[in-house]
Amino acid sequence: MINPLSATIDVELNSILAITRYTLNYTNQQAMPVEAIYHFTLPRIAAVLGCEVTIDGRTYAAVIKGKQTASSDYEQAIREKRRSVLVESLQDGVYAINMGNLAAGESIQISLQLGQALVAQDAGNKLIYRLPTQIFPRYGVSNNDLMPDVNLFAHYPFALNIRDKGVKVLASSHPLQQREDGLAMQGVLDRDIYLEFSASATCGLLQATWQGHSYTLGYPAIADAQVGEPQAFNLHIVADRSGSMLGDSIALLRSALDGLLVNLDDSTGVNLTSFGCKYSLFKESVKPLNGSYRKQLRQFVATIEADMGGTEVMPALLATIKSLPHAGERENHLVLITDGHVDVCDEQMAAVTLLCKQHGVTIHVIGVGYSVNADLAGRLTDATGGRLVLVNPQAEFAGAIADLAAECGFAQLTNPWQWQQHDWGINAPCFSPGLPRLVMAKGCDAQFKNGDSAMPVTEIEGKWAQALVKIAGMQEYLLSSHPHSGELSTQLELLTAYTGMIMVDTGGDLVEGDTQTMVVPHMRPASRVMFSRGGPMDAASPGARDEYLDIPVFLRKKPDYVPSQRFADTMLAALASVWRSPQFTQIGCRRMGISDTLLEMLKTWAQRDNLPFRQVLALYLRLYAEAKNMHLSKRVLKRLNVEWNEENQALRDDMQLYISSTLASEPAA
Structure with a gap:
């Protein structure tokens, strides 16, 4: 070791x-x-x-x-x-x-x-x-x-x-x-x-001054509208398959796209364009993601490789926009995923903007890494009312894809709030009600205003002021192309x-x-640990699925049960069976498919409180059933009561906290 x-x-x-x-x-x-x-x-x-x-x-x-x-x-x-x-x-x-x-x-x-x-x-x-x-x-x-x-x-x-x-x-x-x-x-x-x-x-902004620099940032609530029911939409993904994607990169992209395809609604129109020094469309136009088409698209995604040379994005964008239907009842969304530095002339940008207007297309860009041309990506998204998301190369982009897909299902509204009296800032021209976006600006007099109305600002001091200024200053450094980046780095x-x-x-x-x-x-990374709303999911556990990669709950077709839930449900069902009465031992738990995380947690509790493992397991199952409002038969209650007959409030509190965390992902009935 x-x-x-x-x-x-x-x-x-x-x-x-x-x-x-x-x-x-x-x-x-x-x-x-x-x-x-x-x-x-x-x-x-x-x-x-x-x-x-x-x-x-x-x-x-x-x-x-x-x-x-x-x-x-x-x-x-x-x-x-x-x-x-x-x-x-x-x-x-x-x-x-x-x-x-x-x-x-x-x-x-x-x-x-x-x-x-x-x-x-x-x-x-x-x-x-x-x-x-x-x-x-x-x-x-x-x-x-x-x-x-x-x-x-x-x-x-x-x-x-x-x-x-x-x-x-x-x-x-x-x-x-x-x-x-x-x-x-x-x-x-x-x-x-x-x-x-x-x-x-969130309803306001934070402002701070440190080292003579002032910044404001926050997630403003810019509309009273709440998140409504998602609407059917068309989603065309334009994915970078250039040479820089070799190895783990393309594998991660495949996994993220497959997870998205599994959890999108059947009514969503979907298509995929791959590009490098050339491009290819999977289908001539978007098609509803029904059973057979979903299977075909997933099979294609499973075979994609980083085998398309350089990063020539513009021909791929133009062909993709032309393939989308003209503006109608459905909104058309194009999500560009790239890690390369691409250059586009003004004539090409004008052509993209015109085509997007004719077809009613909103372009979103997920820029991965630090070599992405953020200025160009910003021009594409600003011109079409889309969203620019810049993420680290460390798997954050899987969640970004899911979040963008979630946002596409809601109507985009023009953002009436704008920064005023600022030296530099980040804001979105459009927004979706209830889906917050981070905004920030530089300048001691910066105000986030809608006409004469200004967003309230909370001033923070001390170490929190230093943190805010450095966080915002780092974003200015990353997104700005001016020659004073070195000076800004030194000053802050x-x-x-x-x-x-x-x-x-x-x-x-x-x-x-x-x-x-x-x-x-x-x-060594844990076996494809994926975070759901109930905590981690270990793909090595029985029945776990690779598709769940931070997909929002309202996009999921089925609730995602984490290993502790699946094991507890199986154990309780076995207790109710005349033929499958399980053993309250570690070996018995492994036969029932317990996750390593839960098994280690139960062992830790048993050692800490000097209790037999079977008693700790019995209490866990009892509290789990109570948390889920499960009706337990007399047979099951008798078995659990035989194993656990003590009072230990501290252990109960720890278990209830753990159980509430793992059950948080289960949608209400």
């Missing part, structure tokens, strides 16, 4: 903002000094706020410097045999922590402070927190030759704390425990950490391609011996 790394994670929440203290504890298990390199990634709307390094009781704050200066200082420290740390931005949203001159057996603690804007869903009533811990699989290929390997024997535990008693978690990637000061979670770094919170409907102390975060240990002894460079491997 390879376990040189562990993590402690503390999360604080404030409205739509989260500050995470992500503390990595690394021990050099080699017999010689090493320079260890560990890679990590962030959500798209996030920024590194700071970094502290502790070595042998000495704590240093890393300092932001220019890229060349930081690298030069780090290399100088390596030559002088001093311990040093360099945090740098690579590409495609990947960051590297370089830990230099760690002596054999020596430990180092690196505490990263991360800020992010939570993702709002369901008219702002739900907020999503995600901390990526896996870099693979990814959409798009990085040229960094020091990307981490995945090691089957790597085992990196973590412990997470949410210091907020009032927070209500609806779903999570790992089991939660209630504590006096908030919630706790434990696991290993084999999947992204995901939390879904209940929140009040952003970790970008222009800067680095450096720490040199000036108080310790010099490290003797030659240093060996090594890349810290990542854990």
